[in-house]
Amino acid sequence: MIAYGDRRAEEEREREARTLVGTATEQLSTFEQAAVAWIRQNPGYALGIAATLGVTLGWLLKRR
Amino acid sequence: MESVMTREEIVRRMSAIRTQLDGEVGGIVFNARRLADWHYYVRAFPWLSTLAASAVGFLVVPRKAAEAPTIPEPKTVVEKVAAKFAPKPTAPAAKAGAAGGIVGSLVGVASSFALKMALQYAGENFKHLWAPRAAEDASTTTPRQTVPS
Numbered sequence: 001m002i003a004y005g006d007r008r009a010e011e012e013r014e015r016e017a018r019t020l021v022g023t024a025t026e027q028l029s030t031f032e033q034a035a036v037a038w039i040r041q042n043p044g045y046a047l048g049i050a051a052t053l054g055v056t057l058g059w060l061l062k063r064r
Numbered sequence: 065m066e067s068v069m070t071r072e073e074i075v076r077r078m079s080a081i082r083t084q085l086d087g088e089v090g091g092i093v094f095n096a097r098r099l100a101d102w103h104y105y106v107r108a109f110p111w112l113s114t115l116a117a118s119a120v121g122f123l124v125v126p127r128k129a130a131e132a133p134t135i136p137e138p139k140t141v142v143e144k145v146a147a148k149f150a151p152k153p154t155a156p157a158a159k160a161g162a163a164g165g166i167v168g169s170l171v172g173v174a175s176s177f178a179l180k181m182a183l184q185y186a187g188e189n190f191k192h193l194w195a196p197r198a199a200e201d202a203s204t205t206t207p208r209q210t211v212p213s
Binding site for chain 1: 102103106107110111113114115117118119120121122123124125126127128
């Protein structure tokens with residue numbers, strides 16, 4: 001049997017966890033929006049950086 | 065109902081069609097130009113474009129070449145001899161070395177033969193040169209025979 005204080009503390013922890021998850025999701029969404037906006041503004045740079053990352057990954061996985 | 069159009073009405077409708085056609089052609093040209101520009105696709109699909117660029121970069125890197133198989137060291141005498149006379153894998157250098165070896169052995173045989181002939185010729189000449197002097201020395205150095213009294 002769960003006491004009233006314990007249940008209240010559990011609800012409080014759940015609320016805090018939801019707040020944390022919501023904050024993280026918001027931050028992630030904000031980052032994604034900023035990244036997409038930057039890619040749309042600088043498509044050449046974005047493709048160049050992506051290709052460089054791909055070449056680096058390929059070199060590390062295939063040539064070493 | 066009268067379906068026959070008057071001359072003015074036909075001219076008016078043709079003018080309207082021409083105006084509408086100009087706008088449609090302009091829109092088609094604008095859309096074609098937009099679709100031919102790669103910036104449009106990056107702006108429309110940013111994550112897909114970056115992933116495609118990464119995949120292209122990954123695929124551009126060639127795979128590492130496989131190492132040549134190493135031939136184990138021969139153990140028996142027959143294997144050693146066979147390995148010594150076996151053709152080498154590096155074609156130009158090995159061929160040049162083999163040609164140099166054959167030419168070198170031929171030159172060695174020829175030089176030894178020439179040296180042998182020269183020594184033989186020198187020996188004969190030396191014998192002819194020293195033969196009279198040796199006879200003369202022999203005549204002068206022979207002891208006199210003493211007559212016993």
